[in-house]
Amino acid sequence: MQTAIMIVANYPLYIRSVPTQGELKFHYTVHTSLDVVEEKISGVGKALADQRELYLGLLYPTEDYKVYGYMTNSKVKFVIVVDSSNTSLRDNEIRSMFRKLHNSFTDVMCNPFYNPGDPIQSKAFDSIVSTMMVQAF
Amino acid sequence: MDQGSAAGTGGTLISLSDSEQRCYSGLYALCQPDSSGKLAAGKVAELFRASQLPAETLHQVTEVCGAKRLGYFGCGQFYGALKLMAAAQAGLPVRLESIAGELPLPVFVGITNELEMRYPNQPLTNESQSHILGSVTGSAPRPPADRPVLRHPDTSMDKQEVWSPPQSPGISPPRSPSAYRSYPYGAQRNGTDTLLVYEAKVPGLPSVPQENSSPSHYSLRLQPEQPVITRVASVERLVERVEVDYSDDPWRITEEQREYYTIQFRSLQPDLSALIMGTVAKNFFTKSKLPILELSHIWELSDVDKDGALTFPEFCTAFHLIVARKNGYPLPETLPATLRPGFVEAAVVTAPPSEKIGSVDLQMTSRQGVTTKQEARDESRKPEFSPKRIPEPHEKPTQHVSTLKPDSPQELDANMKSRTRPRSYSSTSIDDAMKKVEEPPTPPPRPQKTHSRASSLDLNKLFQQSGQGAKSGWLPPPPALPPRPPATQIFSFIPGSEKSSQKVVQQPNFADFSKFREEQETSVRGGLSTEDLTPPKLDSTVVHQGHAPQKPVRRKIHPESQSATPPSATPYSAATLTKSTQRPPPKQKREIQMAIRKNRETNAVLTRLNSELQQQLKVVHRERVTLESQLELLRPVAST
Numbered sequence: 001m002q003t004a005i006m007i008v009a010n011y012p013l014y015i016r017s018v019p020t021q022g023e024l025k026f027h028y029t030v031h032t033s034l035d036v037v038e039e040k041i042s043g044v045g046k047a048l049a050d051q052r053e054l055y056l057g058l059l060y061p062t063e064d065y066k067v068y069g070y071m072t073n074s075k076v077k078f079v080i081v082v083d084s085s086n087t088s089l090r091d092n093e094i095r096s097m098f099r100k101l102h103n104s105f106t107d108v109m110c111n112p113f114y115n116p117g118d119p120i121q122s123k124a125f126d127s128i129v130s131t132m133m134v135q136a137f
Numbered sequence: 138m139d140q141g142s143a144a145g146t147g148g149t150l151i152s153l154s155d156s157e158q159r160c161y162s163g164l165y166a167l168c169q170p171d172s173s174g175k176l177a178a179g180k181v182a183e184l185f186r187a188s189q190l191p192a193e194t195l196h197q198v199t200e201v202c203g204a205k206r207l208g209y210f211g212c213g214q215f216y217g218a219l220k221l222m223a224a225a226q227a228g229l230p231v232r233l234e235s236i237a238g239e240l241p242l243p244v245f246v247g248i249t250n251e252l253e254m255r256y257p258n259q260p261l262t263n264e265s266q267s268h269i270l271g272s273v274t275g276s277a278p279r280p281p282a283d284r285p286v287l288r289h290p291d292t293s294m295d296k297q298e299v300w301s302p303p304q305s306p307g308i309s310p311p312r313s314p315s316a317y318r319s320y321p322y323g324a325q326r327n328g329t330d331t332l333l334v335y336e337a338k339v340p341g342l343p344s345v346p347q348e349n350s351s352p353s354h355y356s357l358r359l360q361p362e363q364p365v366i367t368r369v370a371s372v373e374r375l376v377e378r379v380e381v382d383y384s385d386d387p388w389r390i391t392e393e394q395r396e397y398y399t400i401q402f403r404s405l406q407p408d409l410s411a412l413i414m415g416t417v418a419k420n421f422f423t424k425s426k427l428p429i430l431e432l433s434h435i436w437e438l439s440d441v442d443k444d445g446a447l448t449f450p451e452f453c454t455a456f457h458l459i460v461a462r463k464n465g466y467p468l469p470e471t472l473p474a475t476l477r478p479g480f481v482e483a484a485v486v487t488a489p490p491s492e493k494i495g496s497v498d499l500q501m502t503s504r505q506g507v508t509t510k511q512e513a514r515d516e517s518r519k520p521e522f523s524p525k526r527i528p529e530p531h532e533k534p535t536q537h538v539s540t541l542k543p544d545s546p547q548e549l550d551a552n553m554k555s556r557t558r559p560r561s562y563s564s565t566s567i568d569d570a571m572k573k574v575e576e577p578p579t580p581p582p583r584p585q586k587t588h589s590r591a592s593s594l595d596l597n598k599l600f601q602q603s604g605q606g607a608k609s610g611w612l613p614p615p616p617a618l619p620p621r622p623p624a625t626q627i628f629s630f631i632p633g634s635e636k637s638s639q640k641v642v643q644q645p646n647f648a649d650f651s652k653f654r655e656e657q658e659t660s661v662r663g664g665l666s667t668e669d670l671t672p673p674k675l676d677s678t679v680v681h682q683g684h685a686p687q688k689p690v691r692r693k694i695h696p697e698s699q700s701a702t703p704p705s706a707t708p709y710s711a712a713t714l715t716k717s718t719q720r721p722p723p724k725q726k727r728e729i730q731m732a733i734r735k736n737r738e739t740n741a742v743l744t745r746l747n748s749e750l751q752q753q754l755k756v757v758h759r760e761r762v763t764l765e766s767q768l769e770l771l772r773p774v775a776s777t
Contacts, residue, residue: 058769061773106443107437110415110440110443111415111440111445112415112416112436112445113429113436121430121433122433123434123437124437124438127470
């Protein structure tokens with residue numbers, strides 16, 4: 001069962017997938033899903049910054065997997081790809097995952113030694129993401 | 138490789154003694170000779186730099202030994218160069234004649250550790266040690282004085298030899314210090330001295346399991362070094378010495394270390410209870426020349442409340458981790474218990490009684506269990522610290538306690554903060570990060586909880602944000618209530634801006650509250666003593682469009698958000714004050730009382746209104762959620 005979490009700011013900042021092979025496929029998926037994200041954003045059209053709208057929901061389902069999106073106020077997009085076979089995941093769980101991701105992401109941002117735009121190399125962030133993925137999937 | 142006598146520089150043969158042979162061959166191997174015997178230029182240059190000779194001397198050496206002519210360093214040239222450098226270090230001119238005689242070994246700061254490890258030979262290390270000392274001071278009287286000292290820990294020297302071979306396979310920890318030889322931490326470079334510290338430190342580097350004997354003779358070994366003037370070196374020694382004392386727990390911050398950290402903190406931020414901003418801390422810690430990744434990790438470990446700034450305990454933790462890292466300790470994955478802010482608090486608070494007993498010196502000696510000779514040496518060694526320490530053995534406890542007191546509320550605060558994760562700290566520090574940081578999860582309340590500086594800025598942003606319905610109805614909503622732009626909302630209770638009571642009546646949307654307004658104004662008008670209720674926010678003209686309802690009332694309801702509501706000062710406070718100045722004093726008392734009563738009534742009313750509105754907000758929110766979920770359900774079906 002394959003899952004992946006990616007953080008993209010129009011270029012990948014962070015990619016983690018379990019299992020670690022087949023990352024290329026996830027790259028591809030994420031890139032294509034970015035289009036859907038754009039579509040959703042432009043479709044909404046409001047200038048609100050409500051958290052509710054940061055969660056973009058199921059971007060699109062394919063037969064293999066489902067893609068969920070989340071965009072922060074600074075246009076950093078989080079994308080989670082899960083196997084379609086994993087039907088036990090509910091929307092709320094995905095939301096909470098995004099929330100946790102966002103929290104950890106802002107922690108990384110707070111670090112003055114982190115230059116925005118660098119790939120994220122923080123070990124703490126890695127560990128959080130790993131535990132989240134293991135526990136959820 | 139033709140060792141021994143075939144150092145053919147300029148045709149003259151130079152004989153090498155045994156020790157020299159060993160030394161040179163080691164250095165030769167160090168410089169990565171390639172197949173034809175030529176040495177890597179980079180390594181040679183490094184070695185030459187490490188010899189601490191001035192550039193012209195090095196040039197001369199290169200020329201004389203023949204490498205310049207040849208264009209590379211072959212074996213012969215290299216040996217010749219080494220000999221010439223030894224001569225130069227001994228003060229002789231760089232000439233071929235000077236190397237004909239017997240010379241001490243050349244000293245390469247930072248490189249010699251290799252030799253010591255490869256050749257754990259008592260004579261060699263003794264020699265090199267004494268030469269280290271000798272070369273640094275450059276004066277004859279020094280080494281003899283050092284001899285007795287060296288002889289004293291003779292047995293311990295053996296021990297040192299014993300565990301230096303085990304170190305040779307594990308070269309990597311010692312290597313890391315030598316990698317950052319020049320360490321201008323305090324932005325002061327006294328190259329020789331600082332390097333010396335490292336050079337001496339490196340062979341004695343404690344690998345993680347330590348013997349207690351090693352600290353003692355290791356620290357003794359440091360004795361003969363000349364007093365180092367830079368804060369850096371002295372701190373380093375201080376740190377390693379003291380750290381070494383607690384060899385069973387390298388993560389514990391000792392008193393001297395804490396003092397030093399306090400001094401450093403003060404240099405960055407005079408107020409001990411305040412915070413060091415991220416960028417400031419970044420610049421400061423970057424000076425330590427650790428790789429950014431490690432600094433980043435250290436930051437993550439030490440910034441427990443994740444606010445992008447360091448409190449004093451966090452700063453100590455970060456500093457301590459940096460020091461530990463520079464000493465070769467690997468960084469832990471999680472913060473050790475002794476470095477957590479709460480822990481350190483407790484430890485140091487209990488320390489003052491013991492400090493009161495004796496001076497720090499005594500304490501140190503009791504800790505180390507070393508003779509008073511060391512004490513004397515300590516004082517001479519650290520001229521900077523002793524003046525500080527000796528005058529204030531008594532001040533120290535109070536200082537500690539006082540520094541801790543601001544720490545402890547800060548600590549609690551930090552702990553609280555860490556639980557509630559306040560994020561956006563100040564708008565001044567990290568611009569980009571600020572923007573990102575101010576995103577949800579819980580955007581509005583954070584700024585006002587933590588900060589009073591740029592609150593006007595924050596609140597403006599907030600008002601725009603929360604103008605669209607702050608997502609969480611549970612927020613104490615100074616932002617939620619006010620900023621709805623006047624005529625557009627259901628919640629028409631929002632009062633418009635008033636400069637005076639007349640305007641209130643004119644605003645049609647705020648019919649509900651216009652009465653309140655008037656009432657309030659009349660009540661407030663009378664009371665000069667309502668100063669406490671109307672804080673001096675005369676700059677309230679920033680916010681005009683109905684941003685804050687009655688400020689005095691608000692103050693009572695939301696005491697914690699006081700600091701955040703400066704811009705929410707009602708405009709009428711200006712009017713109020715002017716009016717009040719016109720009142721003659723005799724009426725004050727009565728009017729004050731009336732004002733108080735009226736305020737209380739309005740308070741009550743407003744609180745009720747507030748709760749009702751909260752309810753409404755929640756309801757609307759829920760509706761919205763359901764609608765959105767419905768929409769989502771429908772959407773995939775609609776779009777294929």
